Amino acid sequence: MIDKDVHSHHISQQFNVELDDVKTHLLEMGGLVEQQVRKAISSLVDADSDKAEKVRSDDSDINDMEVAIDEECMRILARRQPAASDLRLVIAISKSVIDLERIGDEAGKIALQAIQLAESGESPRGYKEIRHIGNHVGFMVRDALDAFARLDIDMALAVAKEDKLVDEEYGSAVRSLITYMMEDPRSISQMLNVLWALRSLERVGDHARNIAEQVIYLVKGTNVRHFGITQMTAEVMTPEKRGQ
Amino acid sequence: MIDKDVHSHHISQQFNVELDDVKTHLLEMGGLVEQQVRKAISSLVDADSDKAEKVRSDDSDINDMEVAIDEECMRILARRQPAASDLRLVIAISKSVIDLERIGDEAGKIALQAIQLAESGESPRGYKEIRHIGNHVGFMVRDALDAFARLDIDMALAVAKEDKLVDEEYGSAVRSLITYMMEDPRSISQMLNVLWALRSLERVGDHARNIAEQVIYLVKGTNVRHFGITQMTAEVMTPEKRGQ
Structure with a gap:
């Protein structure tokens, strides 16, 4: 199921363009955030302080994107007064952008641990876990964004x-x-530097899940934030209430 | 400065009531969340597992409140199509409710550390710090909510x-x-149980700050999320752009 299915009922072509734009900006921000996480992990594993410093300084780009997308959402809400699935799209974007920004923050925190580790000498353990869980949550972020791009609730x-x-x-x-x-x-x-980095990675996974929940909300109109997996699966399986 | 100043221009009395209601619900949720943080801290300091279990089970009430307030916000956006300061109020509430829910989550995490400490025997250090920082962030949550209630940007x-x-x-x-x-x-x-609890408290402070930032956004129309304190102070000092 693709975006056009949900938004084909618009009278205003310009409004369609605005919605597509803000969604594109969210996905662009997501791509950058995903890169930040991967760079932060490799800076830690390779004890590369320069790369870690770059992750930290690039965080301001992500913050700027958050503010810009948020303003776009507010402008659409104020001028277009969207209803039904359009309103849900704008709200889902304005919430997902918060999670993306927080993922960026976690990448910055991992980079800080990388810098401290590069200074104090490497940890005797934990790199395998950082790599493994880091890969795992990296894929989750990418999949959550893909699910958002395609409105794919199964992927979410x-x-x-x-x-x-x-x-x-x-x-x-x-x-x-x-x-x-x-x-x-x-x-x-x-070891504590490694533990803090692992905790940040676990948070990245939480934020990816939050974005995935927004996809389900967007498509199904149901807030699944506090659903367990079983209840969430049942919700995804029920027929869609289109354009509600 | 009180709420009525900003919202006195409404034609629809019913709309005013809806806005007041959703704001009241946010503040009620905030009161509960504040209590959860205080109970979680005392459960840890007093090694009181029963109290800690209660904090964890009561978290579902907070989750329910989040979903209910979020639905109220969506209903207002869809039916009332608010503009200017009303739109900002609804958006500020729908964002603050996320932070309140996360503060509730952190209270639950602190309670989990309390339960583990009660089982494994007390930590030789760290209770003074938990008490001190816990008190500090407890006041921050209360002040952030008071600032929201009164639209008091100086307090924010x-x-x-x-x-x-x-x-x-x-x-x-x-x-x-x-x-x-x-x-x-x-x-x-x-000691790690204590460290995790301290980290949760530090997060509570971050979330209180996020809510305070929403108050400034609401009153001034400026997104101060990534401002430093100096820049934020300058923004608060500039004359207000009422009803923008």
Whole structure:
């Protein structure tokens, strides 16, 4: 199912263009944010301070995009007074942009841990976990954005399911790192840098899930924020209430 | 400056009632969230698992309130098609409600640390810091909500300033706890429970600041999300653009 299906009922061609534009800007911002996460992870794993500094300084571009998209949404709300699925699209964008900006913040926090680790010497453990969970949430962000681009609720549901797996992987990584910390307390400080970075990655997964939930809201008109996976699956399976 | 000043231009009395209602619901939710944070802190400090379990189970009430207020906002947007300061009010509420819900989540996470600490035995350090930073962010949440209730931008600015202090207090608490952990590695696991709880408190401060920023946006029409304190102060000092 593609965007045009939902928005084909517009009388105003200009309004269609505005909606397409703001959605395109969201996806562009998403692409940048996804890159920031990947660069932050590689800066940590490769102990590359320069790359980490770049991630931190580029965060202001993401902040600017957030403000610009938010203004676009407000302008559409004020001038076009959208209803039904158009209103949902604008609201879903204005909420997703907050999550994207927060993912950008988490990338910045991971980069900060990377800088500290590059200074203090590497951690004896945890890089495998950073790489693994980092990859996992990186794909989640990309899939959540793809789901938004195509209004693909099955893909959105898959992202929500992945978030549960990430939470489990995170819990297990933290437990094993804590065990190791107790065995080798000299490395506590570096291990904590890794733990903070892992926690940031887990948050990235949460935000990807939030965006996926907006896709389901947009298509189905149902707020699934506090649904469990079973309830969310049932919602995705029920016939759509088009143009409501 | 009170709410009526901004919203006195309505023709529809019923619309005024709807706006007042949704704002009241936000503030009620805020009151509950503030309580959850305070209870979570005292459950941790007093090693009171029952209280901590109650905080966790009561989180669903907060989630329900989030969904209900969000629906109210969407209904107003769809039916009333608000403009100018009314539109800003609805958008500010629909964003603040997300922050309140996340504060509720952080209270739940603190309660989880409380439960783990009650099981594993108390941490040798960190309670003073939890109490101190917990009090600080508790007041910030209350002040952010008061600022929203009264549309008081000076108070909102004060909350943003407090957030900077909390970040400093948090950084210093983390550093001293890490030093202690290295000296006494047997208590790593409990110290980490305290560190996670402190991190949650620091997040609560961030969310209170976000709500304060919405108050400035609401009154001044300016998005101050990525302003530093100096720039934000300048914005608050400039004359208001009423009813824009």
